[in-house]
Amino acid sequence: MREVFQSELLEVQERLVDISRSVVTILEKATEAFLTNNVSQADQALEISDANEDKALALDELVIKILARQSPVARDLRVLVSALRISASLERMGALACHLASIARYRFPGSAVPDSLRKTFEEMSALDIQLAKKLTEVLQNADVDLARAIQAEDERVDELHRSVFEVVLSDNWKENAMFTVDVTLASRYFERFADHVVDISSKVTYLTTGEWHETE
Amino acid sequence: MREVFQSELLEVQERLVDISRSVVTILEKATEAFLTNNVSQADQALEISDANEDKALALDELVIKILARQSPVARDLRVLVSALRISASLERMGALACHLASIARYRFPGSAVPDSLRKTFEEMSALDIQLAKKLTEVLQNADVDLARAIQAEDERVDELHRSVFEVVLSDNWKENAMFTVDVTLASRYFERFADHVVDISSKVTYLTTGEWHETE
Numbered sequence: 001m002r003e004v005f006q007s008e009l010l011e012v013q014e015r016l017v018d019i020s021r022s023v024v025t026i027l028e029k030a031t032e033a034f035l036t037n038n039v040s041q042a043d044q045a046l047e048i049s050d051a052n053e054d055k056a057l058a059l060d061e062l063v064i065k066i067l068a069r070q071s072p073v074a075r076d077l078r079v080l081v082s083a084l085r086i087s088a089s090l091e092r093m094g095a096l097a098c099h100l101a102s103i104a105r106y107r108f109p110g111s112a113v114p115d116s117l118r119k120t121f122e123e124m125s126a127l128d129i130q131l132a133k134k135l136t137e138v139l140q141n142a143d144v145d146l147a148r149a150i151q152a153e154d155e156r157v158d159e160l161h162r163s164v165f166e167v168v169l170s171d172n173w174k175e176n177a178m179f180t181v182d183v184t185l186a187s188r189y190f191e192r193f194a195d196h197v198v199d200i201s202s203k204v205t206y207l208t209t210g211e212w213h214e215t216e
Numbered sequence: 217m218r219e220v221f222q223s224e225l226l227e228v229q230e231r232l233v234d235i236s237r238s239v240v241t242i243l244e245k246a247t248e249a250f251l252t253n254n255v256s257q258a259d260q261a262l263e264i265s266d267a268n269e270d271k272a273l274a275l276d277e278l279v280i281k282i283l284a285r286q287s288p289v290a291r292d293l294r295v296l297v298s299a300l301r302i303s304a305s306l307e308r309m310g311a312l313a314c315h316l317a318s319i320a321r322y323r324f325p326g327s328a329v330p331d332s333l334r335k336t337f338e339e340m341s342a343l344d345i346q347l348a349k350k351l352t353e354v355l356q357n358a359d360v361d362l363a364r365a366i367q368a369e370d371e372r373v374d375e376l377h378r379s380v381f382e383v384v385l386s387d388n389w390k391e392n393a394m395f396t397v398d399v400t401l402a403s404r405y406f407e408r409f410a411d412h413v414v415d416i417s418s419k420v421t422y423l424t425t426g427e428w429h430e431t432e
Binding site for chain 2: 064067068071072073074077078081084085088165168169173177178180181184185188
């Protein structure tokens with residue numbers, strides 16, 4: 001029984017890693033769509049995200065089945081409850097990335113990114129992609145040091161998020177309301193995406209070390 | 217054992233209702249802060265939200281204890297897993313309301329709401345408050361008809377959300393970038409808040425009737 005359970009837990013972990021890997025792809029395509037007005041990349045991001053939602057639903061069903069069959073307690077129970085939460089967060093990350101892809105679709109053939117904020121959004125999207133890749137590793141190896149590095153990188157995303165508002169609210173901002181709306185929402189999506197990464201990596205740290213890093 | 221379990225399930229439900237009731241209060245204070253530049257209401261919203269987060273955490277711990285002690289299966293297990301998800305959604309709703317309160321704090325003594333969008337935001341906030349109150353009833357009585365009514369009302373929130381962008385992106389929009397940023401984010405917070413209400417009421421409908429209303 002214990003062996004079956006261990007192999008079931010392993011499957012849950014592998015599926016989380018797989019979903020996390022898809023989230024990286026969705027974000028890569030979505031940010032390329034956003035930064036280079038590429039509609040085909042946007043469409044691909046939306047498609048992969050649909051498939052990923054189904055994967056998350058299927059994972060939730062698997063976790064509920066394991067809970068029913070194995071009646072786990074203590075740490076095993078917490079791992080499974082965390083898996084449900086992590087799956088919800090990963091699904092949300094895919095949706096946030098898709099919002100970026102949708103902005104690109106709305107503005108096509110125009111750009112959603114004004115020149116004055118191009119560098120900021122390039123750094124923000126590179127950071128989010130890096131964070132999502134590290135998260136996949138954290139989920140795969142329960143790498144606690146990497147989870148801590150993630151928390152530091154998220155601070156830079158928050159800084160960039162605030163800097164977007166500084167630029168938009170400064171006297172030098174001459175862009176029209178459409179750009180203002182787009183960059184406000186996009187910046188928020190990047191920031192929330194990174195928040196989810198921190199949140200998930202905190203859960204993994206907690207499960208591995210019992211040490212809780214408060215994220216909010 | 218079964219009796220203990222039933223009374224434990226009842227406690228979970230009562231706690232969800234209590235948290236949902238606090239979310240109504242947070243939103244009422246936050247929207248008053250937002251619509252009337254009232255900093256004291258904003259501060260109260262933030263305070264109640266902090267307490268509500270603790271309540272949600274305590275509820276999660278209770279659910280995990282019940283799962284460990286009672287090893288529920290079938291519908292009982294799904295009710296408890298849903299309780300974890302509903303508690304996460306309610307916490308998020310409180311956080312979204314607090315973002316509205318924070319906008320009011322940033323703009324004080326000025327207003328975050330331009331005259332041209334005042335009516336829209338008044339209707340949006342009244343709708344969100346009404347939705348949150350109905351949600352409390354749904355959680356209390358598993359009222360499936362009410363859950364369906366919620367879905368219809370959410371459509372009006374989405375309509376208002378879109379109308380904010382129509383106004384902001386029209387040639388008549390003469391407000392500065394600060395107003396554009398504020399109304400973009402505020403509208404998004406109201407819309408996400410209502411999404412969570414729909415999401416939770418769909419879960420209750422599903423648990424009550426087995427009928428799943430796809431929300432996204």
